[in-house]
Amino acid sequence: MSIRTTLLLLFPIVSLAGPPALAATPWVSGKDWELVFEDDFDGPSLNARNWSRIDYVNHNAPDWRKYQSQDESLVEFREQDGNSAMTLWGKYGDYTTQTNQTAPAQTYACGGVYSLKTFQFQYGYVEVRARFDCVQGVWPAIWMMPKSDSIGWPAGGEIDIMEHLNYEGRVYQTIHWSENGVPNQDKSQGVTPGWSDGAEKTNWHTYGMEWTEEGITFYVDGKETGSFKKPNNANWPFDKDGNEFYLIIDQQIGGNWVENAGVNKGIDQNTLANSGAAFDIDYVKVYSSSKYNHLVPEPATAALSLVGTAILLTRRKRSRL
Numbered sequence: 001m002s003i004r005t006t007l008l009l010l011f012p013i014v015s016l017a018g019p020p021a022l023a024a025t026p027w028v029s030g031k032d033w034e035l036v037f038e039d040d041f042d043g044p045s046l047n048a049r050n051w052s053r054i055d056y057v058n059h060n061a062p063d064w065r066k067y068q069s070q071d072e073s074l075v076e077f078r079e080q081d082g083n084s085a086m087t088l089w090g091k092y093g094d095y096t097t098q099t100n101q102t103a104p105a106q107t108y109a110c111g112g113v114y115s116l117k118t119f120q121f122q123y124g125y126v127e128v129r130a131r132f133d134c135v136q137g138v139w140p141a142i143w144m145m146p147k148s149d150s151i152g153w154p155a156g157g158e159i160d161i162m163e164h165l166n167y168e169g170r171v172y173q174t175i176h177w178s179e180n181g182v183p184n185q186d187k188s189q190g191v192t193p194g195w196s197d198g199a200e201k202t203n204w205h206t207y208g209m210e211w212t213e214e215g216i217t218f219y220v221d222g223k224e225t226g227s228f229k230k231p232n233n234a235n236w237p238f239d240k241d242g243n244e245f246y247l248i249i250d251q252q253i254g255g256n257w258v259e260n261a262g263v264n265k266g267i268d269q270n271t272l273a274n275s276g277a278a279f280d281i282d283y284v285k286v287y288s289s290s291k292y293n294h295l296v297p298e299p300a301t302a303a304l305s306l307v308g309t310a311i312l313l314t315r316r317k318r319s320r321l
Contacts, residue, residue, distance in 0.1 A: 037119055037286035041086040044077055050119065054112040054250060061098050063255025064139070067108040069097045074111030074251075080131075080280050081204070088112055088251040088279040090138050092272040108272065112250025120147050120244035121286065126161060127208040127219075128249070129282035134167045134202055137259055137267030139252040140279040142207055144245040146237070152183030157237035159216065159245065160190070162207040165261045169201050170194030173209075173218040175228055181235035191218060191226030204282065213239055251279040 039050045046053070053075065054068045067090075074095075076087040088111040095109035096102065132140040144159040154176035163172040174190030195201055208219035215229040216238065230236055237243055252258070259266050271277070 033125065033287035035285060036121075036124075036288045038283070040084065040283040041077060041281060042084040046075060046077075046086075046113065048118075051113040051115055052117050054114055054248075056098050056101050063257070064141070064250070064252045066099045066255075067097050067110050067253045068112055068250065069095050069109035071095050071109060071111070074109060075113065080282070083282050086113075086281045088140070088249065088281070090135070090251040090253045090272055090277040090279070092269050108253045108267065108269075110251040110253050112248065112252075114246060114248040114250075116145075116147060116246040119286075120246045121288070122242075122244045123211050123213065123288075125208065125210045125287045126247070126285070127206050128161065128284050129204060129206045130162070130280060131202060131204045132164055132279045133277045134164075135268050135271050135277040136166050136264050137254055138166070138272075138277045139255065139258040140164050140277075141248070141250055141252055143248050144209075145248060147244050147246055148242075151181070151237075154178050154186050155181050155183055155235070155237065157243065157245070159209060159211070159238075161209045161218070164201070165258045166264065168194075168262065169198045171201075171207070171220070173207075173220075173225060175216055175238075177235070177237050179233060179235060189228050193218075193220050193225040204280075211238065247284070249279075249281060249284070251277065253277075 037050070039047060053070060054065070055070065056068075057065070074089045074091065076089065078085065078087055080087070090108070090110040092108050093106065094104045095107055096104055097107055097109050100107055126144075128142050130140075130142065132138075141163045142161040143163070144161070146156040146158075149156060155178040158174075158176040160172060160174040160176075163174070164170075165172075170192045171194070172190060172192055174188055177187050178185045179187045205221050206219070208222075210217045210219070213230070215227060217227040218225045230239060253272070254267050
């Protein structure tokens, strides 16, 4: 965590202005992309063909995961500004969580979903349209991890499409890997795009990421915010054969990074106990280039595996689920 925090202070801040993008991103229509994964969250419950709830582990739970809960009320489907949306809540109340799995108790709790069991891909474009409440100690995220954890974090890679902390007027878009190819030696590269109008941070925006053989490029509202080219380094994990990634979208509470970023410290327990902190998702879309043609659909009970060039439209030290 401390290494990550220090490095992010060096990343450029990109100023964003204007209304959020509401339609399909312009670079999709001008390219040979094919929509291969989509969820607009218009059903009354989570689509099990696309997602699973973040479940509990029995050891080594990192900061982002310790308050993840299986409580159904923390993943809600409701109308937001005229659109159906999935809301991932962060709250304080009587819940079971990762750190207290047996009986409800007064605790922080939050909801999240992931696609490890249902959809994985290598290369593409992802876009997510989302908005979030700003609350001290709360950390909404849209991110990706490799399906295999055989070489450890961050050597296998991590792609953070959007992370937000507290009341900050910016988001974090980051890749993690290891120049030496060994665990726990983090090479963080990223950008922190922000808004000139502070009120914009809680509005709807699209967060995107394009992943090709040449590198990774981030977007906010259809505007490129940063691009990271593949280096001349054999330990670059993002082009390894069979290194498919899955999506994670989750509300997160607490941890060293978020609790110590900025002037205020800790977690706003009062707000989480009363109104809670909402992380709303309008849609998730993944595109692939037809020239690769490596999408392999399987029965609904099995996972989908995609290898190709895709765009991710719609998440930190991480561990896989």
